Amino acid sequence: MDYRRTKRILFFNVFMNCVFISLQDKEKVLLDMVESGGELGWLTWPDQNGWEIAQQAVNGTLLYSYFVCNVEAREQDNWLRTTFIQRHPTATRVFVEMRFLVRDCNSFNAHSLTCKETFNLYASEADADIGTSFRKGQFRKVATIAPDEISRVGNMRFNIETKVVENLSRKGFYLAFQDIGACVAIYSVRVYYKTCPATVKSLAAFPETVAVAGVENQALREVVGACVENAESEDQPRIYCTVDGEWVVPVGHCQCSPGYEAVDDTCQADVCKPGFFKASVSNEACEPCPKNTHPSGPGAVSCPCLEGFYRAPEDPMTGACSGLPSPPKTLTSTTAQMAIGKLELSWSPPGDTGGRSDITYNVVCERCEGSVCLPCGDKVRYEPSNIDIKETSVIVSELEPHLNYTFTVEARNGVSQLSSQRATSTISTALHYTDPPSVTGMRLVERSAKSLSLSWSVSRRANPSTIHYKLMYCKKEKDEAKTCKTFTVLFLEKNTAEIGGLSPSTVYLFQVQALSPESKVGSNSVEEEFSTLPEVGSTAVILGAVAGGGVILLIVLVVLLLRKRRKNSHTRQGPEDAYFSSSEQLKPLKTYVDPHTYEDPNTAVLKFASEIHPSHITKQKVIGAGEFGEVFRGILKVPGRKEAAVAIKTLKPGYTEKQRQDFLSEASIMGQFSHQNIIRLEGVVTKFKHAMIITEYMENGALDKYLRDHDGEMLSFQLVGMLRGIAAGMKYLSDMSYVHRDLAARNILVNSNLECKVSDFGLSRVLEDDPEGTYTTSGGKIPIRWTAPEAIAYRKFTSASDVWSFGIVMWEVMAFGERPYWDMSNHEVMKAINEAFRLPAPMDCPSAVYQLMLQCWLQDRSKRPRFQDILSLLDKLLKSPDSLKTIADFDPRVSIRLPSTSGSDGSPFRSVSEWLESIKMSQYSENFSMAGIVSMEQVLQMKSEDIRNIGVRLPGHLKRIAYSILGLKDQTSTLSVFAV
Template sequence: MDYRRIKRVLFVNVFMNFVFISLQKKEEVLLDMVASGAELGWLTSPVKDGWEIGQQAVNGSLLYNYYVCNVEKGEQDNWLRTTFIQRNPAASRVFVELQFNVRDCNTFEAVPLNCKETFNLYTSEADADIGTAFRKGLFRKVATIAPDEISDRGKMKMNTETKVVDNLSRKGFYLGFQDIGACVAIYSVRVYYKTCPATVQSLAAFPETVAGGENQALREVAGSCVKNAISEGQPRIYCTTDGEWVVPMSQCQCESGFEALEDTCQECQPGFFKPSVSSEACKPCPKNTEPSGPGATRCSCNDGFYRAPEDPETSACFGLPSAPQSLLSSTAQMSFGRLQLSWKPPADNGGRSDITYSVVCERCEGKTCQSCGEKVRFEPSNTELKETKVTVSELEPHLNYTFSVEARSGVSQFSHKRAVSSINTTLHYTDPPKVTAMHLVESSPTSLSLQWSVSHRAKPVATRYELMFRKKENDEEKASGTVTTFTVLVLEKNSAQIKDLSPSTVYLFKVQALSSEGSPGSYSIEQEFSTLPPAGNTAVILGAAIGGAVMLFIVVVVLLLRKRRRNSHTRQGPEDTYFSSPDQLKPLKTYVDPHTYEDPNTAVLKFASEIHPNHITKQKVIGAGEFGEVYRGILKAPSRKEVAVAIKTLKPGYTEKQRQDFLSEASIMGQFSHQNIIRLEGVVTKFKHAMIVTEYMENGALDKYLKDHDGEMSSFQLVGMLRGIAAGMKYLSDMSYVHRDLAARNILVNSNLECKVSDFGLSRVLEDDPEGTYTTSGGKIPIRWTAPEAIAYRKFTSASDVWSFGIVMWEVMAFGERPYWDMSNHEVMKAINEAFRLPAPMDCPSAVYQLMLQCWQQDRSKRPRFGDIVSLLDKLLKSPDSLKPIADFDPRVSIRLPSTSGSDGSPFRSVSEWLESIKMSQYSENFSMAGVVSMEQVLQMKSEDIRNIGVRLPGHLKRIAYSILGLKDQTSTLSVFAV
């Protein structure tokens, strides 16, 4: 067979759709076989009967290729080596792009035993060209090259493969192609490395950078701001192995007087300005300012126009207000030294809305004027008035007053000009003066002498007075409806002696002034004055008074003795004090303990509805309880709509006691009916497999839901969830039911995020949770959620449930964080007894944390009741602004962050280990992709850097930022809880 002819046929049928890959800006080519043409000069070994060079015209162009086809000559080891390829010192990774053909071994008449359909790619590094010296041992294998498609006799297939040669370190390298028995032709070899091209991003210039290798997936590059731009930190960006720029940090901004235009900062045009360093564009000069020159940072006000101190440089300039208009004094209220001034706003307010008014009063006699002084009063004030009226009182008659009203705005302080309107007025009294005080001058058994005073007048006129008096009715007269009549006296002076009165009698007096024309003024306040008793009755009255006092003393002593005797028989304990409100003493319904029934089955039948199992369809296992599996299912009872339910089952092989314990929870749940208590649909007891059927809560347990949605809910939403839990607990408390195991794990959440209290089988559930309990003489207790008195004395009350609710509040605001973190139960008990309380979670409203602390009062009688808690949470929800003040937060304590080491005290070995310790391991890939692979790099990160690598949720962003803060503190928070 003529093998040379076979070779020619192989290479004449060139794949006509062959296209060379064009050079991209991101690629720097080191070797291009096609571009070199006949000047290849590659070395072959052996020199004969191995690789050969050929040439073929394709589409009018001559294409050179290297080929070999010794498939029927036994074992082969044919090498083709390129010339020395100089390497860019920064390029540790290069790409080798091959285009080649391989013939199918099955197309030969007799398939050679050693026929191959692959060849190998090798590389060898060197610091200098070694010429024709060739040693196979210096080469390391890069890859086996296998075609995607192999060619047959009639149709040849062109293949393209790109391989990576990594970890290059010397000045240059060779490529070697080894044939071990294939019929193959290489048409193109292109060697290149990738670069990130020089670029300007966010006004920061970055130089062309060679892409990193596998040991440096992201290469950090420092840049510099363009001219007339600045940045707080040096601009940085990362170059990927694909030659792309990613994750720019520290954005540059144009200086004041410059704005961004494409990739440069240019001066503001005339008539425009920019006052500060920012990314904003220049703005046109505002109203009433002088036209600015190029590169202006502010626009000055025109003459007569000003900016207030609180006005920004970007605001317009304003003129002064004109004087108030139509200043008038009202005569309708001029009696008794009062008048009202009113005016209209200025015709020109200077463009501002902060107009205020001040009023000045002057008193004039002849040509001499002086300030009215402090005696004259203004209502509401005489300065900083926003209304266009004021009432002036304590004015004197027959004097000339001048009132000046000045209009001012925020820019009035910059000018000496005043915008003032004035008015003159004189008061002339026509009404009588006002009686201001009445007092007793002298009294006797049959007469009273009185005197009164009137308001001051500058020029008194003749005044008469009308005095009215009558005897005050006693109790019998009031009961019979008898009313005494007034006696009226008209007097010429401000005093009077009234005679012929009854001894020991109370009289009521009032007086008014009459004008000279006889018109009346207003009456004074009615006052009581008494006549003296007859002289002979004084001793009798004194004796009666003494006797009455003695009798009163005896009655008080008897009452005190009787009360002390009653208290000695009925002393309240602290828990009785807690349940002293009327709502709790008289509940609408009282809980009945099912264990008080001799036959527990009776309690089940009394409080739970029986369901036929045919009406229940189990769909999916959603959990496992102590007694058996829990299913999600459908309940379709006759004449009822189909509803989703949760189905608790009793596993086979149960004892009768286990069955009774299992159904006792239904006996408890069946007594409750509240929107925040899990609803019992019914039970299956009359068939072999007992079941408890409850409403289905789509979002499951609260603690898990919060962990899955960490940082995704606002404080307002979380407080709303707490309000629902508190309402459910108030209902239970009003029924005298003590839950004893209130925790976020026992709160269920539906699709509307409505929370419902569940799990009413404390002792049974706790036996399966040894880590969360502490064994005492009477059973097991969930230490982290239980009040101190319940741990020490097994004293469970609604007050101990309030303590547990405080822990639930902490769990909710901390998005399901474990209370007291990794402290042991003994450490928790010791810390609580030493007055330690859980610190405020991150971003917890101060009002919510204060309520937690109230729930954790050591004295249970001082803890709030659930009714108080519901009322307070309602107030917070009705006033969302009350949730804005945030409680003090210490990241080292509040989220239990290790400062410099893992849980075993040794330094963090990796970024992923650190992220796992703060429950943020889902971001490990983000840190890795951004090139943050060491804890030293982590310590240099800022909030903006964390956001740029893809951490978007506010809660997660803060948790990571606070953890870095804790790392920088170099102080382990474990010492805070050292026991």
């Protein structure tokens, strides 16, 4: 077929009735292939037999497109580069929307071995337009573009894909499209960045903001706003702009000032009409003036009180005004049943409380002799008090006989202090009484083990027959205070008493009161303590009991000691505490079946994998590309089973039979495994033209990339939990007698629950994105950086060599996806390992974890731990999180691999951005630039606080930059660590 002649016809016809979607306000377009309305001037390379431009008049508009269709030619490498695209100064993230068609390779009559169904998107930054100069090495790959679901716009049908180009920092950039052998036409390319449009939320105005990642590369960017006119806020209003141009999470709402009410997005005063007010900063509506107030004018912040009404200082301005209380009612005094010199005053609450509930009372006392009345002074006592009383009674004591007393009780409320008026009630009373005698002393007359005889005297002479006594006593416990809770009370006619029925060797507390003939109580005597005598013979009994108890205790201790010795003599050391196992224990039972042992490899596939009909599979999006073909995300919907997300590995057209067998052999291996930490095989498609392998879908992709994207965001406990899952999967494979041979973080997949699963069970593939990851020997390719020395030298692959690889994976995880051995070549790595060099501890790595790494890297494979031992140790660490707090020694000059520091000006690097790129922290280039840090001399003066102040917040990133500066300060230590 003449593809050069027919491809124009193939793609021109789709232009008819073309309609494109209008732009959203939040999208700021930098380049629009359709709206440009003229010749685009895009550069093609090479000039011949590559991308071609086509034009077509549609509704009076001339539209342009680019196409290429060299499916019958081999080794295609055709580039199409845009013109220079100016970047907005703050837009570090742009979107590239592409509308295109890719022809199915199966639609060609001729069988093409080189036909592809994908093309690649690249980007290159520059500070100025370089014209027609073009070098492929200047571009970095953005994504592999594959046909997805066909969309329809008007009468036009095509694929629509949008990709993101991130971390832009220079004045502009170019986009390039690489064709590697597909039949593709590009109709529209639209490049734009997103903004969060200017808005007013919660009475706060926020400016239009470019939607880029915020501080510490987070998905949200904080934006500070300002309150609208006549609104205010205690905290400065803030909101977050997402990378998709959406405003989310407003913080610090603004509220209308006093006298203003919110109307839509404004604060207005005319809403507060006369008779209404608003006293505080809030978004509440204006309120009507409360009781006992004057009507207010428009926009009032308060309503003044009427004359004779007040607000207390603590009263809200929104409350009603209060009046004064009326005097207390029915004030009386009582002396009956009271002690000498005491009386009780009582009254009823006032009839009018002034509209308040905070009523209190003050009591004023005066004593009168004749016509002269004076204040009672401090001698008189009040219970509970004479001011601010909340009860309606008070007991007054220490009054003198034969005097007249006048008591005045004032009722008060919260506004009484604002007025000179008083609300009082007054009563006068006279006291006449005979002073009763008081006890002056108490003594012990006689005592025994169970009785005490006491006597006491009185303060003055009196007829003994007219005085009575009240005696109270109680047993005093050792830890009890001087007063007792429960007393025994006796009323006596004489000043002596004999108390019996007491306990031996016990202390008792006694009190005596004298009673007058009028039954008035005199003052208490001084409290006295007396104790009874011990009971005869009790001391000997106690000593005998103590001696007997000591003998019994001694016998018990001897018996326990003999039992412990006997038990220890029969105990033997068990193997459960052994950390390492012998070489004999490294030999697992043979359960895995090598599919290559089958004479017909297809038999192995049918035995270990389920066949799936292609109609049950829906491809959605390309998520990767490898040697055999693209990898898609898709949906598997088998009748009778729940719909599930899956990964679909495809075999590209033009394959050989050997390639097909190699492709399906991985399914024959996976189909034999069933473990939660091993990637699950759903099935295969082998009976149709396009062979496919269907596995469960892991949302977070490869572990190494996931860790790099979340550098410093996870705790050691979480990282060890990930390692625990990988170790569990490898223990299962080891028990199955399967040797992985390519255990690395890139071959561990992570799902949405951060559960890690071992994958990639075919070492025959080429590592597309890591050409130096393997080292070619006569026996095939070996991933040098992850492989044990005996496997490199003698191709001796065992479970013990997988343990070595697991140690490297541990290092990758704790270093957040850092490349093992940094920029050393494979030959340098092999030499360093043979000279006993081992990777240093990553930053913040727990000491126990690093010690386990070193055990995995022992030269003698028989001394390395088994996966069972590794799993057991990781479980112990997770059960005791404190064991992860001890951090291994960290040397930044070794642990952060730095390029050579030799330079023409003596500085380690030519620019700050070059230095940041070398330590994989280039996302902070703009932070350093905005802070005025533009030279390496300034960098060397920075401290940790300076780094934090320019916006580096993640602990891992902060430490990486700080440790790198520390290493740079010692010029000699930043040279190559290994003499190779």
